[in-house]
Amino acid sequence: MDLPSTTLTQAVEALAGLPGVGRRTALRLALHLLKEPSAEVLNLSESLRRLATDIHFCRICHCVSDGEVCPICSSPKRNPAIVCVVENVQDVMAIENTQQYTGLYHVLGGVISPIDGVGIRDLNIESLLQRVKTGDPAPVEEVILALPTTMEGDTTNFYLNKQLQPLGVKVTMIARGVSIGDNLEYTDEITLGRSILNRVPFEA
Amino acid sequence: MDLPSTTLTQAVEALAGLPGVGRRTALRLALHLLKEPSAEVLNLSESLRRLATDIHFCRICHCVSDGEVCPICSSPKRNPAIVCVVENVQDVMAIENTQQYTGLYHVLGGVISPIDGVGIRDLNIESLLQRVKTGDPAPVEEVILALPTTMEGDTTNFYLNKQLQPLGVKVTMIARGVSIGDNLEYTDEITLGRSILNRVPFEA
Numbered sequence: 001m002d003l004p005s006t007t008l009t010q011a012v013e014a015l016a017g018l019p020g021v022g023r024r025t026a027l028r029l030a031l032h033l034l035k036e037p038s039a040e041v042l043n044l045s046e047s048l049r050r051l052a053t054d055i056h057f058c059r060i061c062h063c064v065s066d067g068e069v070c071p072i073c074s075s076p077k078r079n080p081a082i083v084c085v086v087e088n089v090q091d092v093m094a095i096e097n098t099q100q101y102t103g104l105y106h107v108l109g110g111v112i113s114p115i116d117g118v119g120i121r122d123l124n125i126e127s128l129l130q131r132v133k134t135g136d137p138a139p140v141e142e143v144i145l146a147l148p149t150t151m152e153g154d155t156t157n158f159y160l161n162k163q164l165q166p167l168g169v170k171v172t173m174i175a176r177g178v179s180i181g182d183n184l185e186y187t188d189e190i191t192l193g194r195s196i197l198n199r200v201p202f203e204a
Numbered sequence: 205m206d207l208p209s210t211t212l213t214q215a216v217e218a219l220a221g222l223p224g225v226g227r228r229t230a231l232r233l234a235l236h237l238l239k240e241p242s243a244e245v246l247n248l249s250e251s252l253r254r255l256a257t258d259i260h261f262c263r264i265c266h267c268v269s270d271g272e273v274c275p276i277c278s279s280p281k282r283n284p285a286i287v288c289v290v291e292n293v294q295d296v297m298a299i300e301n302t303q304q305y306t307g308l309y310h311v312l313g314g315v316i317s318p319i320d321g322v323g324i325r326d327l328n329i330e331s332l333l334q335r336v337k338t339g340d341p342a343p344v345e346e347v348i349l350a351l352p353t354t355m356e357g358d359t360t361n362f363y364l365n366k367q368l369q370p371l372g373v374k375v376t377m378i379a380r381g382v383s384i385g386d387n388l389e390y391t392d393e394i395t396l397g398r399s400i401l402n403r404v405p406f407e408a
Contacts, residue, residue, distance in 0.1 A: 002300060004275050004293075005268045007251075007258045014251040017244065019236050025224075031293055032223050033255050034268065040221065041256035045249045047211075047218040051237050052245035054211045064209045064238065071208050089208075089235055096206060 003027075008034075060137060062107040062124045063092050072096075072104060073137075079103045080138030085128065085160065086146050087111055087153070095146065103144070106131065111152040112159060120159065128160070132167050145173040175200075207231075212238075264341060266311040266328045267296050276300075276308060277341075283307045284342030289332065289364065290350050291315055291357070299350065307348070310335065315356040316363060324363065332364070336371045349377040 003009045008030055015026035033041050057063065058070035061083075065071070072078060072092075082103030086092055092105050108123045132140045143164055147153035157173060164171045177195035178187050187195075207213045212234055219230035237245050261267065262274035265287075269275070276282060276296075286307030290296055296309050312327045336344045347368055351357035361377060368375045381399035382391050391399075 003268070003297065004262075005259060005270045007254050007270055008268050011251040011255045014248040017240075017248065018233055020229075027294065027297075029222055030255060031268075033252065034259060036221075038256035041252055044218040044221065045253040045256065047215040048237065048245055048252065049249040050211050051215045051234060052242035052249065055209060055238060058208075064207070064212050064235075066209045066211055090231065093207065093231075 060131070061105045062109060062127070063105060064089050077102070081141040082144065083128075083131065083140050083142070084144040084146050087148060091146065103142075106143075108147070108156070111147055111150075111156040113152040113155075123156075125160065125163070129163055129167070132164060132169050140169055142170040142172060145171065149176055264335070265309045266313060266331070267309060268293050281306070285345040286348065287332070287335065287344050287346070288348040288350050291352060295350065307346075310347075312351070312360070315351055315354075315360040317356040317359075327360075329364070329367070333367055333371070336368060336373050344373055346374040346376060349375065353380055 003012065011030045011033070012023065012026045015021055015029050016023045018026075021029070033044075054066070056065050056068060058065040058073055059068055060073045061070060063070045063072065079102050083106050084095065084101060084103055085106045085108060086095065087108055087110060089107060092107060095101050095105075106124065106128045108125065108128075110118050110123050112118060112120060112123070128143075130136075132143065143160075145157045145160060147156050161171050175198075176191065177198065178184065178191060184192060207216065215234045215237070216227065216230045219225055219233050220227045222230075225233070237248075258270070260269050260272060262269040262277055263272055264277045265274060267274045267276065283306050287310050288299065288305060288307055289310045289312060290299065291312055291314060293311060296311060299305050299309075310328065310332045312329065312332075314322050314327050316322060316324060316327070332347075334340075336347065347364075349361045349364060351360050365375050379402075380395065381402065382388065382395060388396060
């Protein structure tokens with residue numbers, strides 16, 4: 001598709017590099033932006049520029065951060081003895097949204113997946129083990145594995161547990177079972193079977 | 205959702221302003237950009253900035269353009285006596301892609317649609333009539349109506365025809381009928397019915 005403007009062509013090509021955005025969607029986005037007030041477009045442009053230049057990853061938990069250490073790791077209200085291991089930044093936010101967790105995080109940056117070529121060295125595993133071994137910045141008493149309940153997540157859980165157990169830290173994992181609000185009739189067999197095997201004392 | 209970085213939050217909010225992009229998709233896009241080389245993100249940012257500052261609309265046909273007059277209107281290879289009226293810039297590109305048209309265009313910027321609050325004054329109709337009346341920048345012999353084959357498109361066609369006929373210009377519209385490659389069995393009744401009524405002499 002030949003566009004009658006090189007400025008537009010370049011914008012379409014750049015937008016088409018976004019995941020899930022093809023050339024047709026990119027053109028629709030670009031033409032939408034043409035109709036917007038230019039202040040809004042400049043704001044978007046500037047926000048993206050800062051994304052490239054101003055953002056850091058926390059040196060402790062590898063979550064996104066404005067500074068060297070993220071607000072969660074530097075908060076005095078959080079319990080640094082508990083570290084929750086998650087796949088990515090989205091998962092940190094999902095757990096933060098529950099408002100049920102007051103410990104710290106460790107973002108692996110993925111899960112072990114030989115099919116996708118993701119090995120142990122591609123993940124932030126060594127820094128997790130160092131955090132537990134050295135007790136720096138704070139001694140760790142418990143590591144919660146909160147990885148996806150997939151084959152790759154389970155593989156990573158298994159590997160992490162094997163590495164963490166010898167360090168004398170308590171290793172736990174998030175509960176798996178029937179989702180709250182779900183009918184048993186529509187719950188998949190594996191989840192339902194495990195939720196019966198892993199039943200817990202009644203709580204009111 | 206509280207993000208642990210204000211830079212990221214601002215980028216997500218700006219991206220969520222795009223059509224069809226909610227906060228979740230905006231977060232996914234922003235986190236994708238975080239993983240990209242910063243040169244690519246800066247390129248995207250810069251392309252969008254130029255979209256706000258460098259783009260113009262052709263003063264003759266209202267299509268997007270780098271300069272005051274678009275490459276189509278200023279091309280000596282195009283026939284300025286034929287003007288094709290289309291709804292938007294995408295339609296110019298769709299017709300250009302057919303490589304079957306050598307005249308000029310006139311982008312209305314929409315079609316008459318009282319439900320959406322789009323009236324005659326919101327569209328580039330007056331400038332089309334002026335183009336035909338004054339013969340500036342070139343005398344117009346034929347106006348091809350190539351608006352969508354919807355109720356709104358038909359209403360606009362009807363209005364334009366009524367305005368154009370008294371000016372002594374030939375008014376035509378694009379052919380409607382069975383799509384090429386379609387089976388008659390799956391063609392909707394209205395299209396098939398009209399294609400029989402509007403049959404044309406056989407051409408080999």
